[in-house]
Amino acid sequence: MFKEFKTTVGKKLIMALTGHLLIIFVIAHVIGNSTIYFGGLNSYAQHLHDLAPLVWTFRSVMLITLLIHLLLGIQLTLENRASKPDTYAVKKSLRATTASRNMIWTGALTGGFLLYHLLHFTFQVTNPDISARANLDSLGRPDVMVMVVSSFQNIIISLVYIVSMAVVALHLVHGIQSSFQSLGLNNNKTLGIIQKAGLIVSIILFAGYALIPLSILVGMVKG
């Protein structure tokens, strides 16, 4: 069984499956984030905190998923480069897109962003002055809301987040449709539909994520 997953198609299958898990996480995350608009961010964070064992199990699963996705992605890319050592003097793409050709880079940038995001909001080491651990709200909970709002009032941090979300979306534009193909869930009729659906989902996710820093920047959401 393990042997099969070391083949070219097996690896793509795992890429697709881990990709799907990551997409589910991304969707869940954006839904959680939306509590910010109802002033529920602190209570959402507290709830997660109270479920610590579950959260840590979940986090380790996601971490493993991510590592598999990352390492296989790197391996596949290196193999692909090796299979195509030379390029043409004149290059022309007919169907391949910026998204499809740059999966490794959008993936790497997403990874880099993730690291920063964890240091920023989870470990709270990049901006210790607004750390939620240090600042409690009136109910004595870590004040995540203040941390988020004051962070995104900084235009540079907001831009980093918005641009990163665009990169993630670009990764998903190809990733979503590609994963369905790799899982064999495609035929001539669904191919176009899945491609379009992938694009729409990517745009919605981008909007969902980018709206938070944007609405804070323009002052619609205040601390």
Next chain:
Amino acid sequence: MNLTLFVWRQKGPEDPGRLKQLEARDISPDMSFLEMLDLVNEDLIKQGRDPIVFDHDCREGICGTCSQVINGVPHGPEERTTVCQLHMRNFKDGDTIYIEPWKAKAFPVIKDLIVDRNAFEHIIQSGGYISAHTGGVPDANAILIAKHDADTAMDAAECIGCGACVAACPNGSAMLFAAAKVTQFAVLPQGAVEAKKRVNSMISSMKKEGFGNCSNHYECQAVCPKGIKVSFIAKLNREFIASLKT
């Protein structure tokens, strides 16, 4: 019309190769692309220079021998057309045309525009057949095959094995080629018997021959002179998944 050509010249597998400028004079729009090259070669021979070598045979778009990347596109600008069926009326006076061989690790250049496609042979040999003995087979109408399945098998079987899919793929992957063969046999009852073994052998063979992985760019379908669909790749993936359930 007159054209400027940049043609890949490579003496042998070890030679690094380079693009060389050549002029094509008095080209008629009724010529095929290969007839244009014939004319250039006649001139080169008369000048005592080495003619451009390129693969070609039937010149009617079915044998799959011809293999040139023209201005960055395998088989050139016209959709669903092999180089031999591409005609010069697709170009205009004064155009510059870049002509390169298929490029992929699995298809090493032999000379100029000729590449070695034996890797495709090995993929077929690994399982691209139904193990029917000669003789001793049932009557042709003993197995009924739904028209839809017969048509799908035929759609897949139209592959001419030219290798344009590999040439166009940014990863040099042979998935479309293998998928077409896997699909043809998987949808037919005669071929279903060996389906599990076939898909696994052919997948391993692709890797062994140095082809890349499929990233679902779909460049292969865009350049395929026979319009082989990437939905066959999805079918191959399904066959692979099915083969995991032992």
Next chain:
Amino acid sequence: MILDGKSPSGPLSEKWDKRRQEMKLVNPANKRKYKIIIVGTGLAGASAAATLGELGYNVEAFCYQDSPRRGHSIAAQGGINAAKNYPSDGDSIFRLFYDTIKGGDFRAREANVYRLATLSNNIIDQAVAQGVPFARDYAGYLDNRSFGGAQVSRTFFARGQTGQQLLLGAYSALSRQIKAGTVTLHSRTEMLDLVVINGEAKGITVRDMVTGEIRSYAADSVCLCTGGYANVFYLSTNAMGSNVTAAYRAYKKGAFFANPCFTQIHPTCIPVSGDHQSKLTLMSESLRNDGRCWVPREKGDQRIPDEIPEEERDYYLERKYPSFGNLAPRDIASRSAKEVCDEGRGIGTSGYGVYLDFADAINRLGAGVIKERYGNLFEMYEKITGENAYKQPMRIYPAPHYTMGGLWVDYNLESTIPGLFVLGEANYSDHGANRLGASALMQGLADGYFIIPGTIAHYLAQTGPGKAGIDHPEFQKSREGAHDRMHRLLSINGKKTVNEFHRELGRIMWNKVGMARTEKSLNSALQEIPRLRAEFWENVTVPGSGAALNQELEKAGRVADFLEFGELMARDALLRNESCGGHFREEYQMPDGEAKRDDEHFSYVAAWEFTGEDSTPEMHKEPLTFENVELAVRSYK
């Protein structure tokens, strides 16, 4: 010498069974001790190599292409005949046999043709078992269509790519054997010589087309499956690489060449567009089901077709052959087109073309139906000519397509050299003077899958394995000969290219040994060809070296052989003082212009023996006797 075809005696339908009973067998354990060389991997070669390999013989297969899948059988469009009688429209093995022998104008061997008709059914079963996706109806049964020269629907097809699918079927079977190690494949390898030891074929000399190395291979038997020689006309529907070299080299080593003058000119090809033309493209004969052939009534009418009113058009096939009309057999349709063009009524810039008009069919059935039936052909036509055949009539003209002549073989497909077997288009066996549509595929596969396995065993059983190795003096001589010839070609350094000579030869052959021949034209060809050949050996230029991939050198060797072979063709045509099938001698025609066959004097196979470089070849006869059919005038009126 009177040749004996060695057909078994007895009733027609029992001959093959009888022969199978008589033939010796090779013990399964001994089979791998025998080595068989197969040259060419089209339908005949691939099917033979796969089958012999599977039986356990040690097979070495050779092809000049980079893959066996590229043999020119792949270009056959229409279909393959079989006497399955699935539509229940009155077909039978005998009827297929009769149609084929009549279509061949009674110049084929009865027993062979009957065997072919019998085996036709096994071929369809075999192909289906291999996964060949033949067309099916909605109930899942195999679909059939009708084809020229037959009044029943017996043609099986896989869209317009039947040849491709059958070849890929044989190729897949061959690939399986290569994997199993029973067949060793040598692609990009060209046969240059046959090696005959003590009068028996024991090997070949080849050139590796990539490294240029000249090598020999020894075997216990050699099968040539190297296709036809239509490229002697320079322009033909054959692949650019199709050539006569292997067959011609065998001829020079003692195999007789039968009926070289029987060549088929296919009526529906795209006309020549200029001097640059390198090959001709065939448009499936099925187009004549709905298209009407016409030319203007008046000579030199330069108007565009739309401006020529109905009454000023000559639908010449319908006029001359009211019952078959546009569906007249290939030779007749071709010759009629030539006639009207020779009268000066041809169309297009060259004047060598006729219209194939779909306007009536489009009006009657709608463009949609026509598109469904012929869409891919119309598309192909537009790619090549830039014209839309839905809006203006197609322009077509006949082109050399298939050669019925070939190396002489007996009923066992063995040539006059023991141990040398010839299969498929390369042999002369089943098509007589004209081949019917959808029967070339049938013959190639019958020979390869079903006939050779039995007959070659009969030969091998009578000879011990491993008689001679490649260090035998005959092999050395053969290699030296190939080297010498190659160096000679490379050292001429003349002024004209190989293509120029080939084009010149083609012009002579087409004008003088083409669709219609006369004593005068043939004599003139017999003067011109040797002159051109002499010039070739003094003035050809072949660049590069022999020690590397050199396409000009490959071509030069093939054209050199065509330059000799063309003469043999003309000689054969000159001696056959009758018109039959693809061979039309203007002196021998009915008052209405129909072919006048002479059964009394020419009911024989003309088999030519090579007698030396500067000596006239000698003609031997195999008399053709017909016990089961009555020789009739072949009328399609």
